[in-house]
Each structure stands twice: as structure tokens, then as C-alpha cells.
Amino acid sequence: MSTKPPSHVTGAIGSPPGKPELDPAAAQARPPLTQRLGFRQSLLLAVALLPLGVISLVQGNAWLDAARKQRAAVLAGETLRVSAPVAGFIREAQGAAAALARTVRPLLDDELACDAAMSHLAAVSPQYSVVSYIPVSGQMTCASGGAAYDYSDNAFFQSIITDLRPKVVVNSHGPVSGTSIVLVAHPVIGDEGGYSGYITLALPHSALGAVEPMASSGLEAIDTPAFVTFNRDGTLLTASTGLDRAAEILPQDVTLTEQVTAGQSSFTARTASGQERFYSTVPVIEGELFALGSVPVRETAGFGSLSGLSPFLTAALMWAASLMVAWVAAELLVSRYIRRLGQAIGSFASGSREVDDLDMERAPAEIREVGRAFLRMTDTILHDEAELENTVHQREVLLREVHHRVKNNLQLIASIMNMQSRRARSPETKALMKGLQERVMSLATVHKELYQTTGLADVRADELLGDITQQIVSMASAPGRTFRIETDFAAIPLTPDQAVPLSLLLTEGLTNAIKYAAPDPGESQPRIRLRFAALDGSRAELSIINGTRPEAEPTPEPEGTGLGRQLVAAFASQLGGEVRTKVEDGFFSLSMEFALRPLEGGEQRNVV
Template structure:
């Protein structure tokens, strides 16, 4: 989890990403305002559509309203005439036929409280039986418009306007009815595509429909239990029983009795208009476009030059690449000033480094000259000692002079190597010890006989503070070894010198020489002991452990010491 957060932060920590986040937050209110405004435009479009739907509904229902109102008026007029003519069925029937001259009506008649029709435009009296509609009329006799999906005379669906008939004492005698064929109203065509026009009674029952009544039932809105469709607002939107979101307009044709309901699918409002279908998409695209433009401008005028300045700094830090003013000519003034300050700083650093390098070069030349002169002086002293040694007749004096001569030559070799090591503050001990060993062995072999020499030097670099005492230690150890070297009869003396690296930054130098079989260890009383004292002193100077042993006709000297960390050249 920590690694994931670290990677996320490393991505967010970039200048370009931070600028993008700031710009996104800055432009976010504009996007929200645009979305709200777009939603408002869509709401206005839907509101206009609702008004248009209500208007179209009122326009489309006019003819139907006129016919039904005429049927109601005719039923009312007949309700006043029927009580007088019921005693003369022929006269009553003729009256019904006279009132039915309008081709919009299919039936006119009177039915009593038992569903018996004694007077009508039918050929003879008949009874249609007790129905639910008749039972409701008897319970609450009032003018009403009803639908009969199977009229007793025509067998077709009709809408009939019914009006109660009372006698002189106010008792209910029956009802007059004027029927309008359902197909007469259903053939009306509305100009609006995908629109549906229905008429409903006060119970919300479909009276007329452009299609079948079963299909009309699917178009009605889904309402909560107990809700009355006739109590809905004039215009509203909801999901129909067919699962399609629709826009509805409800207009009362006869208040409390007859209603006109029109509907069309909700997506009709935005059909063909991509903007209205996706009101939030356009502001979001505008926000993204503004964000891209702002990010591009920030990259063009800021980020690009900041990255270029960063690369110039990295190039100067790694390879001392020089930056010019022309590289930032197109940058804004503020960034040009930063670049100018950086260029001035690099010029100052380059000048100071050149002075330091010149000073170091002079110091290196002087130091090399010192080592060269010291080496020459030591070689001069060694030459004088050689001349003095040749003139001496005492063997002891010559041995003493030879020992001093070897020590002086060893020092001269060290200074020669320091002189030849140009520009470095440390010495490669494998090359340095190899030179000292061969020089000492060459001088010893010229005096006596050849020596079988074996060397093995690890590539270890030491500071002069350790290289000098180690070189002198090896010189003294070899001088001591050559002093007591011997061999089995018929073979050459052997000498082995090695330098190995040990764990924990330690090193070990070993000098081993062969001795004559059954030879005793060096007699301290017969020797001066100066070489051992010097080796002990050099060992302490190196903070090492000095060890000597004689075993299997071999005399071995060990020195184990810590290797100091190399110091930079000043």
C-alpha cells in the first residue's frame, strides 16, 4: 500500500500534473454552471412541449366535445318529453327517430329502472338486463357519459350520454340515452406523430382510443394505489404501463364526467437533438476542451521552459554542458530572468573551478618536483655509500653500509613512484612493492648467487602515510631474509613475497625465505637487532600485528594491518 501511495504521489508531484489539477478545479465551477444551464434549457423545452401538448389536446378534443355535449343536451331534452309520451309508445318512438337525424348518433331511447327499453329507435321494445353501470346510476342518478363496449342493438362499442327521468312527484322513472358509435370518434386522426389521444370518464375508464381499448390501457400512466388519474395536473410526465416514459396532458371535457388524455414518448422532446438528449455532455466536453487548452498554454509558456531549464541544470551537473541565452529566447520574461541567473551562476562556477584546477596543477607540479629532488638526493647518498663501501676493508663495515644502502634505495624508490604517480594521492602497492623487491633481490644476486623469487601482490592502493612504512617494512624484511637465506645443497635459495587482501578492510604482507636445513634461528647476541626493531616500529606505525616463525626450513615474516580509507587529494 505504501509503495502504491508513493507511486501515486510521485505522479502527482510533477509540475504538469499539479497545473492540470489546479486548472481542473478552477474550471469546474464553469462546467457546473453550464450543466445547470443546460438542464434549465432542457426543462424549458419540456415545459414548452407540455404546453404544446395541452394546446394540441384542446384542439383535437373540440369536435369530440361538441358531439358528446350535443348528446348530453339531447338526452336532457328527451328526459323532459319522455314522461308525457310513455303512455303512447308509437308517439314516443317517432320522437326518438326525429331526434336521431344527426348522423353522429346511433341510438336514442328510454330505459326504466329495470333495464326495460319501451321507447327507442330500435324496432321493438327490449331489455338489456341489470348491469354495473345501471346499478351505479340507480344508486346515484345524475347526468353521466358512459361507454358500452357491446351495445345491445348494434353489438358495437358506443359512448352514451345518460340523463335521469323523474315523474311529477320526483320519483325516478328511468333514464334517457343518446349513443355515439365509438368508431365515429376513434377515426379522428391527430397530426402529431407518436401522439396518442384518449378520452376518459370520471372513473378513469377509457372511452375512446385511436386503437384498441386494450392497447389504450397500456398507455395510461402508472399511478400509486389510491391515486385518481382525473386528479392529476394538467400536464405531467411519468412512466406508462408499457414501461415507456411519457409526457401526458389531461384536459377536462366535461368537468367531473369526461376527460381528454393525450400522450407522447418523452424522448420525442429531444429526438434528433443530441444536445437535448445529453445536456451534461456538452458542458463536460467544453470543460475538457478548456482544460486541454489551458494545459497546452501552461505547457507552452511555463512547463516546457521549466523542463528545459531542469535539463540544462542536469547537463551542467553531469557533464558541465554550458547553457546559452538563445535557448530561452522564447521563454516569458520571468523564466528568462531565472535562466540568466543560472547562466551567470554556471559561468562563475566554471571560472572558480578553472582557478582551483590551475592551483591544484601547480601544487601537483611542485609536489612532483619535491619527490623528484628527494629521490635524486637519496640516490646520491646511496651512490656515496656505495663508493665508501667499496673502499672499506672491514666486512662488518661493508655489511652495515650495505644495509643502510638498501634502506636509502627503498626510500628513493618510494619517492620515485610518488613522482611518477601524477595527479593521484595514493599508490598502487602491487607495482610499487614489485619494484622494491626486484631492486633489492637484484642487488643481492649480484653480490652472491641467483635467487628463486616468487611474488604475488594484490591490487591494493594505500595512502602515502601507509605506503611509506609498509615499503620500509618489506625492505627490512627482505634485507633480513637475504641475510639468513640458504638452501638445500644443489638447489637455489628461494624467496617469496606476497600482499593479500583480507576481509573487513585488512591486508597481510608475507616474506618467506628458505634456510639451510637444521639452521638455528638468528642469534640476537651476534646480530645488531636493528632490522627487527625497525620492523617492529613500522608495524606499530601501521597499527598492525608483526609475527615471525621458522618452520620446515622456511623463515616467515607476517604483518597484518588495517587498510585506511583513501583520502581525496587536496
């Protein structure tokens, strides 16, 4: 006699009806990230730190704006400082040209005197390579050093003569000096009031070299400032890198003409080579001369191309670091101990009764108390399970003994009835006693199955119906009268409340089939087919089919008393089914369909 393991007993008394059993795999699977304690604690901390993060971002943005403005101011001041010598030379040349334009008219008719005046100015101001007067005709005859040149067909001269205003222009190849020059021109008013020509002073670019920036300028030591000057037409005058390499430092998408109209301004742009530079435009001579300083945009604090976002990154990194600390703290202080406790609870709930050491000595006091409570609970449950298992075992033994004694008593009654039937003289009495004996033996067989079954809560239909069929056929067989029995019994578990009436119904139906069964054409033995099968999982059907004699119509009434029909109907009523009979093609069939009763009902009646 075997007993059920404690896990089954625990499931029977500890699991509420209707609740599914715990899946061990599901119990041990880690929950999604969004459901973990560390994530939720970090999320709440993130919400709590959000106002501080916003304040940090606002302050960082203000700091970044202030830094940009300071950088622009420093670059503008440095641009003015570096371009001051060039501006001084050009202002001085403009003043000299204006003074010479007012005093040169009396000398225009005397070529030698005019040359001498021009040569004198060039001698006292060696920064001028050529000092000259160019009339409207373009025939230069008055110049320092007695130089003469015909500009009448010169396109550069024609562009100057069409706009009779003081101007500063660049000629990349001066026809007299043969070098790149900055030409300062001032119109000369003739005797009749009209313009007669221009006084021009040529400043070689070699005399306008840029001044190196000071170490204390406020720009980073790694910066390399570059400076250019240009006139109101956007014409480049000087460049600290040289005019031939000026394109390397000029903005690609911003023209110098746009900077003339913009006045003093600061902006960031990329050069033609893709280098990002910071620019500052400063008017040197208002409306006439402008200076443009630039410096590469350098990475700050090692952030690479994200240097402009460094204040925001600092706040974001601090915010992320706080979240990481919260996550690690939750994992070290709470999550790992809760996970151990959850695994132990899940393992215990799934049936395991081995409770390992939870190792919660370093856990917070509250979690240690929960672990101790779990250990006390498991000890109590294991003790109660042991007592309950012992009680159930005792009841099982008693119930088996009851079934065993009932079976023995019923077999004894059947034996007494068999002895009595042998003494009977009339066939009617013998048939009646034999029918009663078969019914008693059917009941004995049911109790035998209940005694031999393992679970006590159910009976396997194939074993029970097979034993009853074998018993009835052996009692009905005799020399010269044998039967061919075909059985198909499904292994359906039945509660005792259904096993008893079903076995008695089979007894009555099979007894009737044996009584009236006839062999099939060409065969010597009557064939009886017995079938018990599930229909849709919740219903089952018992059917008995046998061949019939043409001259007799079979009925489920032994000896014509009607008792068999009444018993069959009564047993079917106990099962909640209805008996159907029919005769077709020489075969008589008896079938009964009923609903299978859930085994929980049988379990509760046996345990309570």
C-alpha cells in the same frame, strides 16, 4: 603526462562536499504532470473559476426547471385543446342522457312512443349511433330505429348495472352497432323511487377523432404529440393513434388509474418499446373524464441523450475551455522556454561544456533575462575553469618534478650505501647497510609510483606493492638461493599517506620472511605468499606467510637488533592498524588490518 578533464576539476571545486552528482538522465527527464507549470496554473485558474462555475450550474438548473415547466404547461394546454371536441361530445351526451332519463318514464309503457323518442334524438344528433333505454332486466325494447337486444347475459351490461351511477365506459364491440363505442349511461329513477334502468347513448369512436395540434402550439416542429382520453376507472376511451396502437404511447410503469388520483400532473416515463416521452395529465370532466397528452423527449442542441444536462455541459465546457487556454498560454509563453533553459542547465551541470543557442527571442522579457544571465554565468565558469585547469596543471608538473627528484635522490643515496657496504669488512655492518638500502629503495619506489601515477591523488596498491616485492626479491636473490613468491595484490587505491608506511611495512616483513623462509617438504625453493585484499570495502589487510625452519623461530628482528620489530610496529601505528604474528603447522604469518582512508583527503591535500 596527462591531465584531468575540466569536468573533473569543476566537480572538485564546484560541487559541495557530500552532495551527489547530477544524473544527466534524471536532469533531462520530464517532471510529472502535477509538477509542471501549466498544470499548476490551470489548477489555480480552475479554483478561481469555481465560484463562476457553481453560479452557472445553479442558473442552468433554474433554466432547465423553467423550461420543463413551460413545456409541461404547453403540453397541458395542447392536451386540453385537442381533447376539447371529445370532451364536448361526451358532455353533450351526458346532458342528453340526463335529460332523457327524466323525461322517458311516461313513455316506458308505450313501446312505440319510446322508440320514437329515441329515434328523434338520434336523428337530431347524428353523432349517436344508438340511443336506448335498457331496463334492469336487460331486455332492451326501447331504442332508436326500433332496435331490440337481450343484455341479461351480457357481462358488459352486468358490470354497468352493478354500479347505478352516471358513467362513461368503452365497449370495444357494441352488440347493436357492431363497432367500438364510448357508452354514456345515466340511471333512470322508477315510479316507486328505485332505479329502473339506464339511458345509454353510444358514441362511435369514428365520431371522436382527435384534432391535429396547431403549428403555433409551442412544441417543437419535430415533436409528434399523441393524446388519449380515459374515464375514472382508467378505461381508455379514445387515442389519437387509434385504440389498437395506444399501447405504443402509454407509459409502461404508470397506470391510468394512478393518473386519476394524481389529477393534473406532468412526468417523464418510458413506453413499452423503450421510448422516453413527456406526459401531461389534464382532467377534462372533473372526476369523470381525463386526457393524457405525450410527446417524445427530443435531444436538445445536439447533445444526444445528455440533452437534459445541456446547461451543465455548457458551463463545464466553458470551464474546461478556459483551463485549456491557460495551459496553452503557459506552454507557449513560459513552459517551453523554461524547459529549454532547464535542459541547457542540466547538460552544463552534467559536464557538457557546449552551450547551444537557447533561442529565446520570442520569450517574455523576464525569461530572456534569465537566459542571458545563464549565458554570462557559463562564460564566467568556463573562463575560471580554464584558469584553474592551467593552475592545477602547473602544480601537477611541479609535484611530479618533486617526486621525480626525490626518487632520484633516494636512488642516489641507495647507490652510495651500496658502495659503502661493499667496503665494509664485518658482516654485521654489511647487513645493516643492506637493510638501510632496502628501506631507502622502498621509499624511492613509492615516489616513483607517485611520479608515474595519472591522478596524483592516489596510488594503486597492486602496482606499488608488486614493484617493491620484485625489487626486494631481486636484491635478496643470489646464485643457489632463489625464492618462490606468490602474490595476490588487489587494485586498491591508496593515498600517499598510507602508501608510504604500507610499502615500508611490506619491506620489513618481506625482508624478515626472506631471511627465515624455509622450503616446504619436498621442495627446493622457499615459498613466500604475499596478499593484500579489501575486507568489507572500507578496510584492507596485508599478510605475509612463509615456511619456517624447525630449529629456528622467526622473528621480525633483523640480526636480532629489534629494529625491524620497532619499524613494523611504527608503520602499523601510522596506518592505524595492529600487527599480528603466529606460527602454525610450520608456517609463520604476519598480518596487519587497517582502515582505508577516503581519497578525498588525499585530493584536498594535493590540490590545496
